[in-house]
Amino acid sequence: MLIGCPKEIKPQEFRVGLTPAAVREAVAHGHDVIIETGAGLGAGFDDAAYLAAGAEIVATAEAVFARADMVVKVKEPQAIERARLREGQILFTYLHLAPDPDQTRDLLASGVTAIAYETVTDASGGLPLLAPMSEVAGRLAPQVGAWALHKANGGRGVLMGGVPGVGPADVVVIGGGVVGTQAARVAAGMGADVTVLDRSLPRLRYLDDVYRGVFKTRYASTDATAELITRADMVIGAVLIPGAAAPKLVSRAQLSTMKPGAVIVDVAIDQGGCFETSRATTHQDPIYEVDGIVHYCVANMPGAVARSATLALGNATMPFMIALANKGWHKACADDPHLAAGLNTHAGQLTNAAVGVALNLPAIMPAALLDA
Structure with missing residues (x-):
């Protein structure tokens, strides 16, 4: 051939x-x-x-x-x-x-x-050809989110790990799959206070058992999501339904409940994004603002590395x-x-x-x- x-x-x-x-x-x-x-x-x-x-x-x-x-x-x-x-x-x-x-x-x-x-699937129900890029995009998400948090970029001016006497950034990761797990690991490694939301109790148990408090877990009810985003400096969207459009998990109306200058990183943008206000951007022009919230929605994040x-x-x-x-x-x-x-x-x-x-x-x- x-x-x-x-x-x-x-x-x-x-x-x-x-x-x-x-x-x-x-x-x-x-x-x-x-x-x-x-x-x-x-x-x-x-x-x-x-x-x-x-x-x-x-x-x-x-x-x-x-x-x-x-x-x-x-x-x-x-x-x-x-x-x-x-x-x-x-x-x-x-x-x-x-x-x-x-x-x-x-x-x-x-x-x-x-x-x-x-x-493409595998015997365990995974997505073996998506997983490597999910790992890359997940690990990149807190890095690019930290950059977007800089005041010069419209963000809140919050340092991910804080400094002595000043608390760290509050990061919420929606989705505990490959992307979400990698994002949570890196964000926590940067010193942020991280919470992962997911609807699978077995997955939450797995994350809790393996990572032993490196980051917190919460069941992704509508109420929990609404509560946590009001406190967040950064929200990372990491939800995937294989082959299908990503569900919209945060509405435009909810942006008004978030802190001015908070950052949204939508890793699901390839599948349409999981925030109502998401639209695809490029590495050349990666961020935009809606109602005071900075959006990072680059559709080919792994291309940066x-x-x-x-x-x-x-x-x-x-x-x-x-x-x-x-x-x-x-x-x-x-x-x-x-x-x-x-x-x-x-x-x-x-x-x-x-x-x-x-x-x-x-x-x-x-x-x-x-x-x-």
Whole structure:
């Protein structure tokens, strides 16, 4: 199979879909790889590294899309990229279709077989291709939130760890999954007073047992959320429903109950965000203010640490990419129901039920295609 990797064109996106190590692995399995020139520079991989691994360097993204049997990316294809996709081609990348009707319509119109990293599952019910970026984004959230708290950025001017005689920042993390746990760990490590909200009692017990008071836990009732955000200097939104739009957990009306200059960091913005007032921003222009509350809603947070993020993502995606290349999408998905869960579109059909519900579109189950 011919595997292609274009340069990412989303603003301030420095990650790359394939590392030289992934190229070397694909070539060892008998596949050919083409890389757009300069695709890896943002993550610290030059063309020479890809050539040494066995890839061919091509001059343009058009060449990658025109020639490749499978296109491997990081972020969802932008409009100009979607116009280059075709039926019979595999697209393997993050998609986040639920809040993005335009992308969904374009993928369906192209006929491409699109497999989304964020809906591939594992035997324990986890999301193995989302987890590495969730870990990165979770650990970044308190860092960027601390920056947004600076008075010069419109924040309250509160130091995360405080100083002797002055209390630390009060941080509330909504969601105790991968993102929330990593955010809580780092925020607590910065010296903040941290509370994690979640609706799963087993998860809260796990966090309490493992972290032993490093941060506090509360059941995420409506009342508890409303109470805690009034005291918070920073609120980190870390709630995910796989494949679906993120639930809106804090309304605009509730912003008036928060401290002026408090910061919201919405890590769920890729799935539409979990605050009513959230809208996607970029690393170039990351924050905005609504009713005196600073919002940080960058839709590709891990792109800020492109090398670490690319290496982490490549470790996770490589086995699935090799399976798709070795077997083709149909046999690879038939052999692995967890990979099949990543199938979002095929030949003009939507194959993810949660996306269908979010966008009010008909969807079929991947099994219907695999059994045909």
